[in-house]
Amino acid sequence: MPEITMNGSTVEVVPDESVLDVARRQGVFIPTLCHHAGLGAYGACRLCLVEVESGFRPGLTASCALPALDGLVVDTDSPMVREGRKLVAELLLARAPNAPEIRSLASSLGVTGTDLSTKDETCILCGRCVRACKALGLEAVSFAFRGSKRKVMSPFDRTSETCIACQACVTVCPTGAVTSKITPDAVEMVEWHTRQELHRCPSCGKRFVTPRMQTRLHQMTPDDQHARTSLCPSCRRRDTAGDQTSAVLFK
Amino acid sequence: MMRIRTREDLSDLAREGMQRLTVALPRLSVGMSSCGLAAGAGELFDVLQADVGSDARLVRTGCLGFCGAEPLVEVNLPEKGRVLYGPVSETLAVKLAAEVQAGRFAMENVLGSLDPLVGETRMVDHFPPLTEHPFYSRQVKRVSRNLGQIDPLSLEEYAARGGYAALFQVLEQMSPEEVIEEVKQSGLRGRGGAGFPTGLKWEITRQAADAPRYLIMNGDEGDPGAYMDRSLMEGDPHAIIEGMIIGAYAVGAETGILYVRAEYPLAIERLSGAMEQAREAGLLGGDILGAELRFNLHLVRGAGAFVSGEETAMINALENRIAEPDPRPPYPAERGLNGRPTCINNVETWANVPLIIREGTKAFRRYGSTGSKGTKLFCLVGDVARSGLVEVPLGASLNTIVNEIGGGARDGLQVKAVQTGGPSGGCIPTDRFDLPADYEHLQGAGSIMGSGGLVVLSEKTCMVDVARYFLDFTRHESCGKCTPCREGTEHLGDILDRVTSGKGSEKDLDRLVQLSEGIKRTSLCGLGQTAPNPVLTSIEHFRSEYEAHVHEGRCPAGVCTALLTYSIDPERCTGCGLCSKECPSEAITGLKKEAHVLDAGKCIKCGACREVCAFDAVRIQ
Numbered sequence: 001m002p003e004i005t006m007n008g009s010t011v012e013v014v015p016d017e018s019v020l021d022v023a024r025r026q027g028v029f030i031p032t033l034c035h036h037a038g039l040g041a042y043g044a045c046r047l048c049l050v051e052v053e054s055g056f057r058p059g060l061t062a063s064c065a066l067p068a069l070d071g072l073v074v075d076t077d078s079p080m081v082r083e084g085r086k087l088v089a090e091l092l093l094a095r096a097p098n099a100p101e102i103r104s105l106a107s108s109l110g111v112t113g114t115d116l117s118t119k120d121e122t123c124i125l126c127g128r129c130v131r132a133c134k135a136l137g138l139e140a141v142s143f144a145f146r147g148s149k150r151k152v153m154s155p156f157d158r159t160s161e162t163c164i165a166c167q168a169c170v171t172v173c174p175t176g177a178v179t180s181k182i183t184p185d186a187v188e189m190v191e192w193h194t195r196q197e198l199h200r201c202p203s204c205g206k207r208f209v210t211p212r213m214q215t216r217l218h219q220m221t222p223d224d225q226h227a228r229t230s231l232c233p234s235c236r237r238r239d240t241a242g243d244q245t246s247a248v249l250f251k
Numbered sequence: 252m253m254r255i256r257t258r259e260d261l262s263d264l265a266r267e268g269m270q271r272l273t274v275a276l277p278r279l280s281v282g283m284s285s286c287g288l289a290a291g292a293g294e295l296f297d298v299l300q301a302d303v304g305s306d307a308r309l310v311r312t313g314c315l316g317f318c319g320a321e322p323l324v325e326v327n328l329p330e331k332g333r334v335l336y337g338p339v340s341e342t343l344a345v346k347l348a349a350e351v352q353a354g355r356f357a358m359e360n361v362l363g364s365l366d367p368l369v370g371e372t373r374m375v376d377h378f379p380p381l382t383e384h385p386f387y388s389r390q391v392k393r394v395s396r397n398l399g400q401i402d403p404l405s406l407e408e409y410a411a412r413g414g415y416a417a418l419f420q421v422l423e424q425m426s427p428e429e430v431i432e433e434v435k436q437s438g439l440r441g442r443g444g445a446g447f448p449t450g451l452k453w454e455i456t457r458q459a460a461d462a463p464r465y466l467i468m469n470g471d472e473g474d475p476g477a478y479m480d481r482s483l484m485e486g487d488p489h490a491i492i493e494g495m496i497i498g499a500y501a502v503g504a505e506t507g508i509l510y511v512r513a514e515y516p517l518a519i520e521r522l523s524g525a526m527e528q529a530r531e532a533g534l535l536g537g538d539i540l541g542a543e544l545r546f547n548l549h550l551v552r553g554a555g556a557f558v559s560g561e562e563t564a565m566i567n568a569l570e571n572r573i574a575e576p577d578p579r580p581p582y583p584a585e586r587g588l589n590g591r592p593t594c595i596n597n598v599e600t601w602a603n604v605p606l607i608i609r610e611g612t613k614a615f616r617r618y619g620s621t622g623s624k625g626t627k628l629f630c631l632v633g634d635v636a637r638s639g640l641v642e643v644p645l646g647a648s649l650n651t652i653v654n655e656i657g658g659g660a661r662d663g664l665q666v667k668a669v670q671t672g673g674p675s676g677g678c679i680p681t682d683r684f685d686l687p688a689d690y691e692h693l694q695g696a697g698s699i700m701g702s703g704g705l706v707v708l709s710e711k712t713c714m715v716d717v718a719r720y721f722l723d724f725t726r727h728e729s730c731g732k733c734t735p736c737r738e739g740t741e742h743l744g745d746i747l748d749r750v751t752s753g754k755g756s757e758k759d760l761d762r763l764v765q766l767s768e769g770i771k772r773t774s775l776c777g778l779g780q781t782a783p784n785p786v787l788t789s790i791e792h793f794r795s796e797y798e799a800h801v802h803e804g805r806c807p808a809g810v811c812t813a814l815l816t817y818s819i820d821p822e823r824c825t826g827c828g829l830c831s832k833e834c835p836s837e838a839i840t841g842l843k844k845e846a847h848v849l850d851a852g853k854c855i856k857c858g859a860c861r862e863v864c865a866f867d868a869v870r871i872q
Contacts, residue, residue, distance in 0.1 A: 080772070084772055116745075147740075150730075
């Protein structure tokens with residue numbers, strides 16, 4: 001079994017684990033922001049920095065993207081790590097000084113203010129929305145421009161042709177920068193300039209799904225399930241429960 | 252073009268090339284790389300063509316290195332030898348043509364006589380050899396040996412200079428493992444800047460996983476002032492292609508990609524042309540040289556982002572994604588393009604490969620320092636007297652390169668420092684010019700070798716302004732993916748803007764150092780990890796300049812406009828009125844033949860008055 005040394009203790013690791021995975025398993029706290037368990041390693045925010053002492057290039061590295069290589073020796077709370085994370089927190093705070101999540105994150109790392117020039121952004125460019133959209137096979141939003149001009153946009157910052165208004169981006173956004181407005185008959189994705197009507201459930205008549213989302217659901221499910229994916233969640237649950245009862249009792 | 256299958260075929264080709272190089276007719280070679288063309292070589296070529304007609308053969312060659320003396324023209328007279336001229340004006344071109352028709356060499360602007368290219372041609376004895384010219388005397392032409400000497404698009408001439416012999420040697424006598432061992436033994440390290448051992452990279456790629464494996468030539472050279480790779484691609488494309496075919500055999504790759512930045516149209520044209528010739532000659536494709544080797548090359552144009560020179564960003568670009576770096580590991584050698592083992596080497600690295608095979612590791616290791624073997628191309632630019640592309644053994648001192656080869660600063664100015672490694676490197680002051688230019692020593696001095704750009708900075712340069720210039724470059728080229736590089740370089744830029752406009756404080760200097768060190772340690776890729784180097788090194792070596800800006804509101808070099816005040820010295824002013832005519836903001840007034848007065852309130856500090864004044868009467872404080 002391969003092993004790594006974390007903060008002086010030896011830990012057995014399984015293949016394909018990251019150092020962050022190992023730390024979480026061991027109950028060792030490492031702050032993260034761009035990391036999302038469902039979205040794969042990205043290594044952009046740099047909050048999860050750890051110090052590699054040996055076994056890989058020594059110095060600071062993002063633990064979310066660092067494979068737990070056999071023989072690796074890391075420190076998750078060295079002075080260099082704390083300084084590095086504080087710098088990242090301060091830079092994020094200067095970017096989004098009024099975002100409550102960033103303020104509390106920064107203050108938990110000992111950063112309560114900054115003398116750097118500040119902006120008033122909410123988006124901290126962690127890319128979770130972009131990656132979630134891509135994971136759904138849509139890529140309705142992406143990064144545009146580079147450097148400090150970087151931002152997340154629908155193509156040309158206009159109404160998106162591909163957004164299905166599923167709101168996965170809203171769900172994964174850590175700072176509330178991506179927003180949606182839901183009314184009884186439509187969903188509006190504010191930042192992506194996209195408004196979509198809600199269609200009715202063929203069973204109970206409640207408005208619940210956008211037509212594009214329904215199409216996507218059809219694409220993702222086997223043909224014999226299409227009728228079920230047109231149902232609203234309550235009707236679908238009822239329908240599925242009927243199926244499963246028979247499955248458990250009679251097979 | 253005939254297909255090359257045997258050594259005899261290659262010899263035939265080489266013989267043909269030799270005839271072209273040792274012609275019965277006079278041969279006029281015009282240096283027509285981008286540098287030559289910018290200096291007017293294209294027009295010159297037309298003048299020569301019109302004048303010599305069919306009495307001589309005109310050839311477009313690559314860059315002979317001495318960019319400061321462009322346009323360069325070489326005259327090769329049958330039975331007499333070769334002489335290099337530069338700079339050649341249109342008037343001189345007409346004269347050269349007339350003399351050539353009379354079978355003579357012109358006497359003006361001779362840089363020197365050249366060694367025979369091939370065979371037993373005599374050296375011209377009444378001109379000093381070019382190798383004694385101060386720009387060339389300390390150089391060792393190895394990887395640049397063909398630049399400016401041969402027609403880059405002549406497979407025959409490349410063969411006459413020993414081209415593709417190394418490929419034969421490899422295919423006939425060596426196993427892939429032996430080739431890798433040979434490259435490892437040579438000590439060749441990546442010429443793109445990081446200096447990773449090339450043979451080791453090849454070995455990792457070969458052992459990482461089964462085929463398909465890929466090779467990539469990184470031709471995304473983007474440092475301001477660096478054009479080593481461009482010169483190689485424009486001047487000797489076949490050397491790169493031969494290096495890659497040898498690499499393909501060693502690594503076990505069937506596909507190679509030439510990634511060239513779109514801003515290098517001539518390099519793209521010459522590489523494409525050479526690729527086509529290689530394909531026709533059976534050097535690319537299937538059954539290369541009759542051996543069981545299949546290798547194809549594709550050229551891809553980069554779409555103008557400095558960061559796509561970073562290998563993982565380049566792979567993203569090649570896979571139709573945004574050119575942004577990914578965390579490593581996995582390294583491309585293990586999992587690169589399309590998830591397959593991919594060996595990415597810089598242009599100059601590939602071009603060194605045929606040389607190593609043909610001449611052996613011993614000849615290669617003869618040059619260089621302990622940890623850095625071979626020779627390296629550098630681009631000597633900035634405030635230098637003799638600018639150009641130079642090749643020296645790794646470990647040659649900065650003094651040799653800047654002062655002996657470059658002739659120190661231009662126009663009698665004093666050299667203050669040299670910036671190595673472009674925006675990712677740092678400045679090195681003159682009192683450290685004994686420093687050997689190799690990977691270890693430059694890194695030890697807080698700079699990097701980078702791909703080889705050397706920007707000479709004179710006393711007229713403000714070090715704070717230079718740091719700001721390079722930082723401006725990196726902050727605009729940062730992809731913005733990771734927080735420290737995106738946000739941090741912007742703050743560094745803001746603080747430097749403050750300092751150069753006289754609004755900085757001592758605290759800002761400490762903040763610059765603290766931010767810089769943090770960005771270096773925490774950034775995702777090499778761009779952010781090196782971007783603060785210009786700031787850190789300039790503060791380390793020229794702190795007094797920074798202090799003059801923040802404490803005295805003064806720019807000692809007289810560069811930072813916000814800190815300058817223009818005035819006219821009444822003692823020196825003759826009242827000629829030229830400055831007031833030139834002034835775009837009507838800030839200068841005065842009667843004819845009487846001392847003029849400059850209204851500092853109206854002055855926009857453009858410096859136009861200072862430029863036109865013949866009496867040095869415009870003062871800046």
